[in-house]
Amino acid sequence: MTIGLKELLEKAEKKLQGVHPVVVAKARQLIEEAYREGINVIITQGLRTVEEQNALYAQGRTKPGKIVTNAKGGYSYHNFGLAFDFAILNPDGSVSWNVDEKWKRVAQIGKSLGLEWGGDWKDFKDYPHFQYTFGLSLADLRAGKRPPQQVIKPTSAVEAVRSKPTPQTYTVQKGDTLSKIAKKYNTTVDALQKLNRIRNPNLIRVGQKLRVK
Numbered sequence: 293m294t295i296g297l298k299e300l301l302e303k304a305e306k307k308l309q310g311v312h313p314v315v316v317a318k319a320r321q322l323i324e325e326a327y328r329e330g331i332n333v334i335i336t337q338g339l340r341t342v343e344e345q346n347a348l349y350a351q352g353r354t355k356p357g358k359i360v361t362n363a364k365g366g367y368s369y370h371n372f373g374l375a376f377d378f379a380i381l382n383p384d385g386s387v388s389w390n391v392d393e394k395w396k397r398v399a400q401i402g403k404s405l406g407l408e409w410g411g412d413w414k415d416f417k418d419y420p421h422f423q424y425t426f427g428l429s430l431a432d433l434r435a436g437k438r439p440p441q442q443v444i445k446p447t448s449a450v451e452a453v454r455s456k457p458t459p460q461t462y463t464v465q466k467g468d469t470l471s472k473i474a475k476k477y478n479t480t481v482d483a484l485q486k487l488n489r490i491r492n493p494n495l496i497r498v499g500q501k502l503r504v505k
Contacts, residue, residue, distance in 0.1 A: 295332055295381065297323070297324065297327045300323050300327060300332060300333065300334065300381075301323060301324075303334055304319060304320065304323055304334070304335040307335040307336065307337065307338045307376070308335060308338045308339075309338065309339065310338060310373050311338040311339050311373045311374075311375075311376060312372075312373045312374055312424075312439065312441070314424065314426075314439070315373065315375070315376065315423075315424045318405050318406065318422075319335060319376050319422075321405055322401055322402050322407070322422070325401050325405075326398050326401055328486075329397065329401075329479060329480070329483035329486070329487065329505075330482040330483040330486040330487075331394050331397060331398060331480075331483065332380060332381040332382075333378050333379075333380060333381070333398055334378065334379055334381050335376050335377070336377045336378060336379050336387075336420065337370065337376060337377040337420075338370070338373070338375075338376045339370065339373045340368065340371055341365075341371065342365035342366055342371055343365065345363065345364065345365040345366070345367075345368050346364060346365040348360060349362075349364045349365070361416075361418070362415070362416045366430070367430055369423040369430070369433075370423075371433075372433045372438075374423055374424055374425055374426070374433075375421060375422065375423035375424075376421075376422055376423075377420040377421050377422075378398065378422065380394055380395060380398065389420070391411070391419045393480055394480055395419065397478060397480065399411055399419075400478055406424065407422040407423065408422065408423050408424065409421070409422055410422070410423070426439035459503050459505065460477075460503070460505040461501050461502060461504065462476075462477070462501070462502050462504045463499060463500070463501050463502075464497060464498055464499060464500040464501075464502060465498065466498050468496065469494075469496075470484050470485070470490070470493045470494075471493075477505065479504060479505070484503075487502075487504070488502050488503055
């Protein structure tokens with residue numbers, strides 16, 4: 293099963309309805325950057341009502357199932373449209389929840405965009421979770437405070453060019469393998485093959501310049 297970037301973004305739009313526009317923009321950018329590295333990200337949850345949050349909190353407590361959250365209604369950034377959850381779409385169309393090398397790479401991309409990753413939390417690790425709080429606490433939000441709604445865009449063509457990430461390259465050294473290079477730059481062999489159009493991962497040469505990000 294082959295899925296394109298356009299389809300991934302269209303799927304995400306349905307899940308991101310009601311989410312703050314700045315957070316939506318970051319989710320789109322996350323999907324695009326991961327896609328360029330050969331990782332298909334899907335958004336599984338965006339805005340969650342207080343009622344839905346309470347129902348989720350009850351799971352594993354007063355209702356059957358596994359505990360998946362420690363947050364009651366009003367105590368999650370999902371309830372205010374400032375968070376989203378993700379998973380990875382496998383080539384066969386199945387959804388992966390395995391926190392593997394690709395998952396951790398998506399986490400790194402998200403954090404580079406200024407998102408807070410739930411996998412970094414100490415008390416309750418929420419690996420599918422990203423949030424962007426605008427510096428507002430949950431107490432602030434429950435009290436009625438809200439972030440500005442506008443999406444901040446570059447004000448000039450020069451700034452637009454500057455905002456684009458500069459490709460990072462690496463020159464192959466003696467003894468290097470794609471696997472070693474991928475590990476060094478926290479990426480995957482598949483991503484390096486896609487970025488550099490390499491058909492056979494065993495055929496790289498000393499002095500060859502590879503794009504790694």
